[in-house]
Amino acid sequence: MKKKIVEVTKVETIAQDTIEMTLAAPGITTGIQPGQFVHINVGSNSSHLLRRPISIADVDLMEQTVTIIFKVVGSGTAQLGQYKVGERLEVLLPCGTGYPIDSINMSKALLIGGGIGVPPLYYLGKKLADQGIEVISILGFQSSSNVFYESKFNQLGDCHVVTDDGTYGYKGYVTDVVDQLSLKYDYYFSCGPTGMLQAVTNKLAYQDGYISIEQRMGCGIGACYACVVPTNDGTNGFKKICKDGPVFRANEVVLR
The missing domain is CATH 3.40.50.80 (Nucleotide-binding domain of ferredoxin-NADP reductase (FNR) module)
Structure with a gap:
């Protein structure tokens, strides 16, 4: 996972309140696995201090781009949806564990x-x-x-x-x-x-x-314990969705 400044290369509304955005991410696309996500800083100063976790919908290795799709459900995603082609975002990429x-x-x-x-x-x-x-x-x-x-x-x-x-x-x-x-x-x-x-x-x-x-997340790197989920192995343990997941074997964790 790397902190990266990426450039928006495409923004399109593809369904009701649903936006597809493509980001230029040279040098890091080859390490992305299906199921991983981008943790995006959409605010500045005191606005939207927590990053937004957005799943990776596609990766173009030739063009070195990452495509994300998100639904506008609050002020944070609304602000993200206002970004234009050529503007830049600070992201953590790639985050989490993908499908093995x-x-x-x-x-x-x-x-x-x-x-x-x-x-x-x-x-x-x-x-x-x-x-x-x-x-x-x-x-x-x-x-x-x-x-x-x-x-x-x-x-x-x-x-x-x-x-x-x-x-x-x-x-x-x-x-x-x-x-x-x-x-x-x-x-x-x-x-x-x-x-x-x-x-x-x-x-x-x-x-x-x-x-x-x-899941809503805090740090996105497993440090804050804001997105834990109980394990299903009888140990009363927990997994961190942002780090151990978001992908888990079915029935590995307790959904609630």
């Missing part, structure tokens, strides 16, 4: 994303596809206005979109589609709201998989 795909033997993977948990799964899917692994994706959104990256996931393999209100794709939850399609796969990889992750891990309790937890 190089140590997993599989031929077919299921990706399950919900809302702003979809972006990190895209770079994961690209890396899996590059390794010749068949990729199936289930992407959940609140409504049709929130859907993004469907075409990109379709380029990786079969992609199924679900909306809570049924205005696009399947109606219901991502776990409903798992049931309906009777999918076969070796491992699943999931990222999204805690409630969704709980439903996914309960539904797929007998499957091998990994989850990525969305």
Whole structure:
């Protein structure tokens, strides 16, 4: 992880309140693993003292750029969304632990994303596809206005979109589609709201998989203990989401 000044090279609204931003990050893109995140300083002086953790959606090794996607949900992300091409941001990059795909033997993977948990799964899917692994994706959104990256996931393999209100794709939850399609796969990889992750891990309790937890953070480097999660090994221990995660083996930690 390095503190870096990066330049904004692209800003685009891709869905309701959802912004895609590309950052020039020369010299550090080769070390980024799927599932890691960027910790961004969006304020100055006394404004927004805490950095914002944003998942990495894509990495272009040729162009030496990193793409992030975030939803405007408060003043911090609203301020981040106001940055223009050519402006600069101070970031910590890359942060956290990613999906350990190089140590997993599989031929077919299921990706399950919900809302702003979809972006990190895209770079994961690209890396899996590059390794010749068949990729199936289930992407959940609140409504049709929130859907993004469907075409990109379709380029990786079969992609199924679900909306809570049924205005696009399947109606219901991502776990409903798992049931309906009777999918076969070796491992699943999931990222999204805690409630969704709980439903996914309960539904797929007998499957091998990994989850990525969305969480507010303090320091982003494991020093402040602001983002701990209980372990599920009976030791009453804790894991730091920002350092030990955000990716964990399914059922390694207690979701709450």
